[in-house]
Amino acid sequence: MKIGLEMHFQLPTRSKLFCSCPTAPAEPNHNVCPVCLGYPGSRPALNRKALEAGLSIARFLDCKIEERVWFSRKTYFYPDLPKNFQITQYESPLGTDGHFDLNGRRIGIWRVHLEEDPGRIKRVGRSGEEIAFVDYNRSGIPLVEIVTAPDLTSPEEARALIDQLVTELRSLCGLEAQDEQTVRVDANLSVGEERVEVKNVQGLRNLEKALRFEANRQSKLLAAGKKVVRETRRFDEERKVTTSAREKETEEDYGYIGEPDLGEFRIGEMARNLELKETPLARAKRLVASFGIGEATAKQLVLTSHSLTDLFEELCLHVPPERAVSWTTGPISGNWAVLQDQAKWPDIVRIVKDDSEGLINDTEAKRRILSLAGVQQEAAVEGGDGLGKLISDFIDEHPEVLADYRKNPKAANTVIGHVMKESKGRYSSREVVEGVRKELEKRV
């Protein structure tokens, strides 16, 4: 199976792509002006911040970046599109020919480009008597489109790609947290020879469902000796099926011309001078390489907190990496709310160093760390029993969690969250996770 994705993410700018209207949510049609309403006489001026964000994404994905780029008009008639053309990039994207490493596999990135979002249509009223309202607040919101090669081999992998990409882009340029739900994806999928495009799928969950359905549909057709028709299909969120969109449009049918109002942008210099932040997964990779720790541990660290990872790297200057791992993922992360205060870090480093050099024993070291975190030693020593009681009390009071857990082991997170909160950091996250798992398994 081959899957390629075209993902659209909103870029984190305060104003729209071609005007100064705010991007923040508002009452319908409040964040609009002559430019994003396409009033005759108005014209676009590019938001530099959006260009910078787009370029850092192109560079992060290791794309080839041309010296100069321009924009294009994609013309089609639709009520949510104020000018009846969309300003996008066609012949001249920000970046081409890059890649993203997905769990060690190289996924090709064909292109990265900027474009404006259309407005939104809301339909109200009973079927047959529907009224359609158009809200142009989103008209002109800056989007980045990222197109992958058809290198993905399963719906799960497609989902994992977006998941990891969002994590990386969030820390790279501040993509919004809800992007897993709002990402808009066009996917193409082929089980046999012919590929089918599934258009306009919103959110990760729907994407996985749409792709599963489509993979299944194609496999059945092929198994029955039938042919898969090359076409565009849409995903019906309610019925959870894809249906033929009966569209013949190819990209060329949009009659692209250059956007004459914006001219050319010299981006080579700008792209080279951008300082890229180290993203979590790239950092995890570096930790594995430089400290020889396990990949899972490295990921756990970077996904927990950027600054916890900073402390880990600091500790590694003084003690062997495995000691640094056990302290940072143990008692330190358990009390991170307090210990993230950098004024406490020199003391932490000294305690861990003393322990590692045998000047004090583990129990004493842990006592000192906890006291640094303001946790009484008694509470910690009472340890296991208090934790066990917290866990079993909560499960007793919430039998539905146990029921959920039978279906989906992720339900354990509800218990873990509760206990972490209740115990206010008396136990390390590892202790809590293990305790909860054990208790739940016992009862299942």
Next chain:
Amino acid sequence: MSDTYGLIRYAQTKHLAFTEVAEGLEDGKFHFSAKDNLCADGFQARAGSAVLDGYSPPFDATCIGRMKGSGGQLVGKTTMDEFGFGTFSTNSAHGVPLNPFDRERSCGGSSGGAGAAACLIPGHIALGVSTGGSISGPASFCGVVGLTPTYGRVSRYGLIDYGNSLDKVGLLSRSASLVARHFRTMAGPDPKDPTSCAQPALAGKGRMPSSLAVPREALQNLDPSVRSSFQEALGKLKGMGMEVHEVSMGSLRFALPAYYILATSEASTNLARYCGMRFGRREEKFDQHFNDFFTGVRSEGFGDEAKRRILLGTFCRMVGFRSRYYLKSLAVRQLLIEEYRKVFRDHDAVVTPTMPFVSPRFEEIGRMKPLEMYGADVLTVPPNLTGMPHISVPCAYVAGLPVGMQMVADHWKELDLLEAASAWENVFEYRFPEVSL
């Protein structure tokens, strides 16, 4: 002052130069008008099209804002061909302007109303817009000075687009000095129009051209009276101490088709937004499918020439034709720029007649086919396609009708053209029709 207002009303009622005029004149201000495709707060901006009936933009075009800021009063909006689509201002939904010298004849287009206003009202400055010759043409037929600046010299913010890579805001008036003064007011970068931000600053004074080139190819297919008038004018230029040389510019013949392809390609996307939903003409038939709704508004709202150019432009952008027409035309534009540059190595300006004939009668225009009409732009299109500044000045009168002469200079050299036009006024006396109120 009241005389001026009387003349404005006269130009509006007798010559249909204005679509709307101000209710009165303000003391202590100079007076200017704007072509109806320039947006101004307080006036409709309909660009000669019924599809824009009722559109009152909530903002001033940058050029209008700057004119107001330097003490000007906008006294009215001038009639024009729909969206600038025309050479005679006959494609107008809001009245066809009548030539100041002969009401049976055309003012030229598409800034026809601007040409008539500039001619009929002494001291008046009319803002026009040129895409393929829409300032030079009316200046020639109405016997006034018309400056089309370099593409990107005057901000297009607030201009209702025809072909964005070709549109230029310029000025028409009875004298070069008046044009020069207000050109300085309007020129200069504007962040609201990124294409205006790459311009060099205006110099203090222009350099008088001393060597002129006359392309042989431009002298073909001229009306005999225009040809002899032009030859006479060349003699006067020599008398002013200028050298005049005949040159060959073989690519000029590609300019017209390339221009019509680029202009209509862009126009067909610009006009997509007129669908009756957000501004201008609307119908209350909301129970239809949006496609039918849009089609209804566009069928009723656009005139024939607008429909012709939408079809032509859409065709040129289509699969299979795009590289043959649209992309090739972009290449022709570059070729032509290079050809002009070559001439400008040895010469300061290229000079030709502005139009191949004097203003025709409306009945003659009525018999012309679209291609013959497009052909009338053969001399004005090349500098427009290359974005080079040009000026048209009256250079003769044939049977009481003005003949225009056009000078083209290299990018950003408007002031050189204005120097030449000012000097020309010392050797050739302009005539204007007598108006009795």
